[in-house]
Amino acid sequence: MWEHRLIERMVAVLKVELARMASSDTVDPVAIDTAVDFFRTYADRTHHGKEEEILFRELRGKALSDEHRRIMDELLAEHVTGRREVGGLVAAKARFVEGDVSALAGIRGHLGTLVEFYPRHIEKEDRRFFHPCMAYFTKGELNAMLGEMWEFDRKMIHERYGHLVDEWETRTAP
Ligand SMILES: [Fe+2]
Ligand SMILES: [Fe+2]
Numbered sequence: 001m002w003e004h005r006l007i008e009r010m011v012a013v014l015k016v017e018l019a020r021m022a023s024s025d026t027v028d029p030v031a032i033d034t035a036v037d038f039f040r041t042y043a044d045r046t047h048h049g050k051e052e053e054i055l056f057r058e059l060r061g062k063a064l065s066d067e068h069r070r071i072m073d074e075l076l077a078e079h080v081t082g083r084r085e086v087g088g089l090v091a092a093k094a095r096f097v098e099g100d101v102s103a104l105a106g107i108r109g110h111l112g113t114l115v116e117f118y119p120r121h122i123e124k125e126d127r128r129f130f131h132p133c134m135a136y137f138t139k140g141e142l143n144a145m146l147g148e149m150w151e152f153d154r155k156m157i158h159e160r161y162g163h164l165v166d167e168w169e170t171r172t173a174p
Pocket of ligand 1 (some may be wrong): 048075124
């Protein structure tokens with residue numbers, strides 16, 4: 001939930017950026033790249049990664065109520081939606097950089113969807129899922145998950161930059 005607060009701050013910044021785009025009819029491609037990196041590396045890989053690969057994995061082994069099982073399925077589907085919107089944003093920005101001015105509408109559309117989507121997703125997790133789901137675990141299980149989450153985070157920066165160099169090597173290979 002602490003990570004949700006940083007995502008909310010990014011959403012607030014992007015709302016300002018969207019308003020600027022609307023009044024100037026142009027876009028700062030570097031700002032879009034920064035937003036994409038935040039959504040992919042932080043919000044999706046680091047944050048959704050811990051939800052899906054640790055918390056949801058452990059919850060699958062519990063006798064969840066119908067409501068909690070349904071919400072978990074919805075949350076997983078929403079993570080997929082988030083990835084799809086970021087993918088759309090990347091594609092629209094690429095078209096804009098190549099000179100397609102009409103791609104501006106796509107950038108605005110995907111960014112607009114993301115700034116609406118994330119607060120709703122976060123509210124569902126904060127208010128209707130995370131707190132009640134803690135009751136499925138013993139204190140020992142909660143501590144074990146927390147330890148695994150710290151380890152997940154510890155590896156993340158190495159994974160991020162490992163992939164970056166891998167990709168660059170592939171692009172520059174003779
Ligand atoms: Fe989530
Ligand atoms: Fe979350």
